[in-house]
Amino acid sequence: MTALDEISQSPNLRELLDKLEQTWAKEQRRRHEFWADADEGVKAEFILGEIIYHSPIYGRHWMASTNITRYLIPYVYDNKLGKVGYEKVMVRMTRNDYEPDICFWHTEKTVDFGQKQSAFPPPDFVVEILSDSTKERDYGIKMTDYALHGVREYWIVDTEHETIEQYLLEGNTFILAQKLRDGILEAETIEGFKIGVKAVFAE
Numbered sequence: 621m622t623a624l625d626e627i628s629q630s631p632n633l634r635e636l637l638d639k640l641e642q643t644w645a646k647e648q649r650r651r652h653e654f655w656a657d658a659d660e661g662v663k664a665e666f667i668l669g670e671i672i673y674h675s676p677i678y679g680r681h682w683m684a685s686t687n688i689t690r691y692l693i694p695y696v697y698d699n700k701l702g703k704v705g706y707e708k709v710m711v712r713m714t715r716n717d718y719e720p721d722i723c724f725w726h727t728e729k730t731v732d733f734g735q736k737q738s739a740f741p742p743p744d745f746v747v748e749i750l751s752d753s754t755k756e757r758d759y760g761i762k763m764t765d766y767a768l769h770g771v772r773e774y775w776i777v778d779t780e781h782e783t784i785e786q787y788l789l790e791g792n793t794f795i796l797a798q799k800l801r802d803g804i805l806e807a808e809t810i811e812g813f814k815i816g817v818k819a820v821f822a823e
Contacts (some may be wrong), residue, residue, distance in 0.1 A: 621647070643669075646662060647715075654717070658738070663708060666717040667761060673717075675754070680779040680821075681749050685721050687820050688777075695813050702726040703733065705740065712739040715768050718762060721777075723746035724810060742769035745809040749777040763787070767794045773809040782821045 627636055654666045656706055663674040685706065685757040693704050700822045705711075723743035725733075733740065746766055748758040758776055767789055774787040774794055783801050787794035788808055796810075800817045807813040 623765065629764060637749050654685065655739075660703060660708060660712075661739075663719055666797070667721055667757065668716065672757075675692065681751060684777055684779050685747075688722055690723070691809075691815050691819070695809065696724065699812070700727065700742075701810060703730045705743070710739050711742060713742060713765050716761070716765055718765075720746045721749045742766070744771065744772055745773045745775075745807065746771050747777060749773040749779060763794055765797050768792050773807060775805075777820065782817075784817055784820065 621627040627633065630636055650669060650671075651666055654664075654671050658664070665672045665674075671788070687702065687705055696702060696704050703723045704722065704724050705720070708719060709723065711720060711723060713808065715801045725740070725743045728732065729741060729744070748754070752760055763774065769811045770789070772789045774789075776785040776787070778784070781801075783799055784805055786797045786805060786808075788797045789795075798805075802817055804814050807815055
């Protein structure tokens with residue numbers, strides 16, 4: 621029995637629904653405050669009612685991010701495939717707001733993107749680079765939320781073990797397609813884009 625089944629079959633369903641509505645309203649007020657106080661110079665996310673501030677990243681993190689984007693960005697723009705966001709691009713979901721390490725939208729999703737826009741719709745492709753403070757969320761709430769919002773492909777980059785996991789969307793769930801320590805990783809969502817796994821972790 622799922623949690624939803626348990627709630628729907630509870631004798632005090634009305635009371636539970638009222639509490640959920642109150643929780644949602646309180647959370648959304650805090651979310652509005654988060655947006656009102658947002659500082660484009662500070663990396664922060666709104667997750668399950670909490671504001672998560674991010675500490676400065678280790679060199680291995682930004683090196684991996686740089687290595688991916690220096691291949692990905694020119695490939696996407698040279699082939700007019702869409703737009704790439706990284707580090708401080710806010711992605712808005714139904715409940716949560718994330719700043720993925722790297723993300724990509726196909727052209728048809730970007731036609732209405734504005735110069736002063738500060739929140740963007742769920743992307744088609746996301747890369748998260750693990751750190752000790754984000755690992756649980758990257759494998760937990762973010763993976764679930766990205767899948768529920770139609771992100772078609774999700775890469776998890778582990779700089780400590782120098783591996784990349786490629787997840788592909790099936791229904792509303794990500795399925796692990798492959799985990800590579802070497803060789804060439806080819807994106808399913810970004811047609812023709814390939815990158816050497818070792819190149820991601822080069823110093």
